[in-house]
Amino acid sequence: MSENYEQEIETFIQQVFEQNYEELRLESGQAVAPDVRQTALNQVLFYWRKLRAIAEGVTDTEVHLSLPQQETPGGREYAIEGVVDILREAGRTVMYDIKTHDADYARANLKFYEQQLNVYAHIWQELRQQELDEMAVIATDYPEAVKEALASGDLAHLAYALDQWEPVVPIAYDPHRVQATIAEFGAVVDCIEENRFNPRSVQDLNTVLPGTRSIRFATRVCRNCDARYSCAAYRQYAWQPGYRGVAESKLRHIYGEELADAVQEQWRTAGLDAAPDDSGLRADY
Ligand code: SF4
Numbered sequence: 684m685s686e687n688y689e690q691e692i693e694t695f696i697q698q699v700f701e702q703n704y705e706e707l708r709l710e711s712g713q714a715v716a717p718d719v720r721q722t723a724l725n726q727v728l729f730y731w732r733k734l735r736a737i738a739e740g741v742t743d744t745e746v747h748l749s750l751p752q753q754e755t756p757g758g759r760e761y762a763i764e765g766v767v768d769i770l771r772e773a774g775r776t777v778m779y780d781i782k783t784h785d786a787d788y789a790r791a792n793l794k795f796y797e798q799q800l801n802v803y804a805h806i807w808q809e810l811r812q813q814e815l816d817e818m819a820v821i822a823t824d825y826p827e828a829v830k831e832a833l834a835s836g837d838l839a840h841l842a843y844a845l846d847q848w849e850p851v852v853p854i855a856y857d858p859h860r861v862q863a864t865i866a867e868f869g870a871v872v873d874c875i876e877e878n879r880f881n882p883r884s885v886q887d888l889n890t891v892l893p894g895t896r897s898i899r900f901a902t903r904v905c906r907n908c909d910a911r912y913s914c915a916a917y918r919q920y921a922w923q924p925g926y927r928g929v930a931e932s933k934l935r936h937i938y939g940e941e942l943a944d945a946v947q948e949q950w951r952t953a954g955l956d957a958a959p960d961d962s963g964l965r966a967d968y
Pocket of ligand 1: 883914916
């Protein structure tokens with residue numbers, strides 16, 4: 684393929700990404716900070732550069748899988764649904780589940796991914812009566828080494844880091860675990876329906892997650908949780924003596940201290956920069 688073709692495809696990806704982002708922004712009324720948007724675009728571009736053979740070979744995109752009429756331990760009816768990509772090539776069928784997680788984390792927490800994909804494989808093979816030879820998660824969050832190479836601006840360093848990155852995580856199919864997983868999903872449905880939303884313990888929040896060097900549960904999970912400002916466990920975590928986290932220290936200001944004018948101004952500017960024009964500020968959502 685010519686260099687021109689590569690450039691054309693990447694330009695196309697960027698245009699479609701911007702168009703998608705704009706539609707989502709107008710639909711949801713929410714904008715994201717420029718650095719977050721750039722990270723999301725990088726994930727799409729690197730997915731293309733790194734896994735082009737898979738991206739071009741996928742024969743069925745966004746296949747909806749559904750397991751209806753399940754019953755929770757509490758007697759409620761519910762359905763399990765998922766979306767996967769299917770690649771059929773040379774007589775083999777592979778199922779891919781794309782996740783915005785990082786591959787090291789996925790490898791260290793394989794059990795969670797196996798549970799989900801085992802149910803999808805069950806639907807695909809048993810209910811749809813389709814062949815399946817392999818399954819894998821594609822983890823699109825690029826690793827620290829790629830982030831560092833990007834920040835350095837050194838193209839050779841970036842090429843090396845991308846070469847080392849292995850975002851495809853194979854998953855084994857184990858039909859014996861499918862029913863146990865479905866039962867676990869059912870128990871979660873009961874918790875939701877009964878408004879049982881107990882937070883994790885502060886000890887859990889302090890735990891370094893497997894597959895990471897030093898990322899705690901609170902940093903990876905709670906920081907993305909909409910309930911964190913009203914979560915007792917997270918409040919306790921953020922206030923704990925001796926903790927030096929950067930993002931969480933900002934939270935302490937929200938809870939009980941005056942926020943410096945300069946910091947407030949930084950936040951305001953980031954929010955305004957995220958809006959390409961003033962229509963979002965005037966919109967009545
Ligand atoms: S902040 Fe959210 S994810 Fe973290 S413990 Fe509280 S409810 Fe759970």
